[in-house]
Amino acid sequence: MPRPPVGVGLKHVNAEFTKSKILPFVNSIYPDIQFTKFCVIREPLDHLFSWWKYRTKLAINSPMSTKKIQFADFIQRYIDFREGDNSAPAYVKVRGQSEFVLDENQKVFTDKVFTLDRIDLVERFISDRAGKNLSLDMHNRSPSAVESSKSLESKLTEKLRKFLSDDDEIYKLASISPDKVKSSFEFHR
Structure with missing residues (x-):
């Protein structure tokens, strides 16, 4: 099995890696099977909040740690990074969820996109494919960003939404x- 880039892990493999490494490997073993490519995404602000929250648990001396960083400061630094600030700290270098959906040509690569808040649809999809009932355990349950986003200034939220526009549309x-993204999404950036 091809190894994902260091620090990524198989649960955070983007469309490009799946297309260039995983599918050729799987297709070499199962050449006659057509696989359905799917991913699970969070509401885009929840996605950023989850990364911020997760990184608060890291050792304070880690460059990825947000232990002493307020959520609003994290978002401001994330915006700076997305605007091209090369000196942005490592902890804000979070990939957009569109990278899990779109290929290198910004075309929809996945066949289905599920939302985390409807994990029941993922369970049903996998159960139908497997031919037996399966249950997915939820481990990474961050609180919703809704409460924390109230602390963000409206200008900051407005600026952030500019960078999250593709992720927002994919999520909606x-x-x-789960089939709507494949049939309706167009890249805007």
Whole structure:
């Protein structure tokens, strides 16, 4: 099995790695099987909040630690990073969720996109494919960013949404149906 880039792990493999490494490997073993590519995403602000919250648990001397960083400061530094600030700290270098959905040509790569708040649809999809009932345990349950986002200034939230526009649209379409992104999303940046 191809190894994902260091620090990524298999649960955070983007579309490009899946397309260039995982699918060729799997297809070499199962050439006659057509696989359905899918991913699970969070509400985009929840995604950033989850990374900020997770990184508060890291050792204070780690460059990835947000232990002493307020959420609003994390978001401001994330915006700075997305605007091209090369001196941005490592802890704000969070990939957008669109990277899990779009290929290198910004075309939808995944066949289905599920939202984390509807994990029951993922369970049903996998159970139907496996031919037996399966249950997915939820481990990484961060609180919603809704409460923390109230502390963000409206200008900061407005600026942030500019950088999250593709992720927001993907999330909204996936909330309608896991198949909606494949049929309706167009890249805007």
